[in-house]
Amino acid sequence: MSLHDDAVLVLKGYEDQADLRQAYLDHLAAHPDGVWKACEKGHVTASALVVDPERGQALLTLHKKLGMWLQMGGHCEPADTSLEAAALREATEESGIPGLKLLPGGPVRLARHPIPPPCHCHFDVQYAALAPAGAVETVSDESLDVRWFAYDEVADVADGSVVRLLEATRARL
Secondary structure, three states: OOHHHHHHHHHHHOOOOHHHHHHHHHHHHHOOOOOOOOOOOOEEEEEEEEEEOOOOEEEEEEEOOOOOEEOEEEEOOOOOOOHHHHHHHHHHHHHOOOOOEEOOOOOOEEEEEEOOOOOOEEEEEEEEEEOOOOOOOOOOOOEEEEEEEEHHHHHHHEOHHHHHHHHHHHHHO
């Protein structure tokens, strides 16, 4: 199964955010290359909010290009066999934490956001990942910093999209 086909199946199985979910499906129907960065009309990305429920914390990255605290995530790559695999790969690469496990049940949220040209839009499929006990984070080349925040601190440093992702994640825990 191609990554495009996987994305369609994942989105068809996602039951929340009906209008946004349909916009993702419409985009993929119109753009067979809609999961790849080269698709200038927009492309699907995969991300994961890393959490440690025992400590009540979320791990955020200070994005190098955007200068914002965000969840881990990014573009799909040819080696990714699924959106879940892409989200887990991105979370592992950007956090430096081996042994992350995605929360079961598929995506936690969808978040579409404009980006500067030449592309126009990221159609982000957002997952949540559980950190193993004693996880130690590492700053990647894509980040200025990586830091744990108490759940109630996230709204002070991150935008509404990250806050909504954390709320949806906590509802699943």
